[in-house]
Amino acid sequence: MNTSHGKMLLLAILVLLALFGWWWYIHSKNNMGMNKPSPPSATSPTVAVSSPDSEPALGVGDLPAPPFSGVPFSKKMLFGYPNPAALMTALHEKTLKTLSEGQNLKPAVLQYALQAYACAVDQNLAPIQRYLTIIDYSLPSTVKRFWVIDLHNGGVLFHTLVAHGRNSGFVDTDSFSDTPESKASSLGLFVTEQTYTGHNGYSLKLNGLEPGFNGNALSRDVVIHGAAYVSDDFIKKYHYLGRSWGCPALSKLVSTPVINQIKQGSLVFAYYPSKTWLEDSTFLHCKAKLPWKW
Numbered sequence: 001m002n003t004s005h006g007k008m009l010l011l012a013i014l015v016l017l018a019l020f021g022w023w024w025y026i027h028s029k030n031n032m033g034m035n036k037p038s039p040p041s042a043t044s045p046t047v048a049v050s051s052p053d054s055e056p057a058l059g060v061g062d063l064p065a066p067p068f069s070g071v072p073f074s075k076k077m078l079f080g081y082p083n084p085a086a087l088m089t090a091l092h093e094k095t096l097k098t099l100s101e102g103q104n105l106k107p108a109v110l111q112y113a114l115q116a117y118a119c120a121v122d123q124n125l126a127p128i129q130r131y132l133t134i135i136d137y138s139l140p141s142t143v144k145r146f147w148v149i150d151l152h153n154g155g156v157l158f159h160t161l162v163a164h165g166r167n168s169g170f171v172d173t174d175s176f177s178d179t180p181e182s183k184a185s186s187l188g189l190f191v192t193e194q195t196y197t198g199h200n201g202y203s204l205k206l207n208g209l210e211p212g213f214n215g216n217a218l219s220r221d222v223v224i225h226g227a228a229y230v231s232d233d234f235i236k237k238y239h240y241l242g243r244s245w246g247c248p249a250l251s252k253l254v255s256t257p258v259i260n261q262i263k264q265g266s267l268v269f270a271y272y273p274s275k276t277w278l279e280d281s282t283f284l285h286c287k288a289k290l291p292w293k294w
Contacts, residue, residue, distance in 0.1 A: 092154075094155075096154075098155055102156045103159065104139065105134065106136065114291055116283035117132050118286070119286040122289075131150060133148050133268040135271065137173040137185060137187070141173070142240065144159050146160050146248070154292075158261070160258070165243060167183045170243075178208070179216070180216060182220075186246070187270050188214045190207060190267065190270070203224065204263055212280075214270070221247075224258070229242020248268075
């Protein structure tokens with residue numbers, strides 16, 4: 001009896017071990033299959049991996065700035081990062097508001113502009129002002145690439161089209177000059193001066209703060225003014241935007257309110273990913289405190 005019972009108990013244990021081994025084998029095989037990447041099906045779409053932006057990507061906190069190619073900014077874009085919560089914590093409320101309202105305003109360009117503003121104020125080259133103007137010449141002239149930023153509350157007051165000089169390119173801007181009679185746009189930081197009414201109507205003088213890049217702006221008569229060739233209707237009709245003789249010309253519908261808002265001492269930051277300018281500009285490498293924590 002005892003021997004028979006012992007054999008039955010042993011047999012039962014062996015059966016249980018066999019069942020457990022079989023379950024473990026099936027479970028492991030299924031897990032291995034789940035971890036293997038499945039081959040793309042003939043009907044599944046191919047997702048293209050975008051190459052990194054060629055422009056310098058400034059860090060947001062310790063995270064890289066996302067590349068934008070005219071795509072309107074939204075908070076959902078932040079979830080493309082491995083740690084979106086960290087990025088949301090790193091981004092200041094004013095930064096999020098400005099990028100959201102600025103639509104195609106690139107985070108790196110905004111950060112450069114804030115840095116340039118802080119350096120100029122720190123060096124007593126410009127007074128503390130509520131508004132900061134940004135022009136991004138890396139964008140084509142057929143899209144809105146001119147912003148007036150409210151530094152007190154965050155956000156965008158104006159977002160509009162702006163023309164470049166006729167010798168700086170056609171639709172895309174790819175050449176810049178500070179040479180008199182060059183009819184080209186200039187890069188860098190400017191400070192606005194007084195207004196006047198001249199050949200192009202109500203206009204705003206710009207004083208370039210970066211010799212070698214825009215130091216001749218006053219003598220070249222580089223001013224902000226309105227122009228009939230800057231409008232959505234012009235683009236629809238001719239499929240390009242008109243060009244100036246080097247001035248950042250605006251639509252006549254917005255030029256007067258923009259000029260009245262930024263005249264007499266505010267800063268205008270004209271950006272393009274020029275390696276020489278990015279390396280040599282004194283306004284991009286000082287340690288002045290930004291208008292708000294980035």
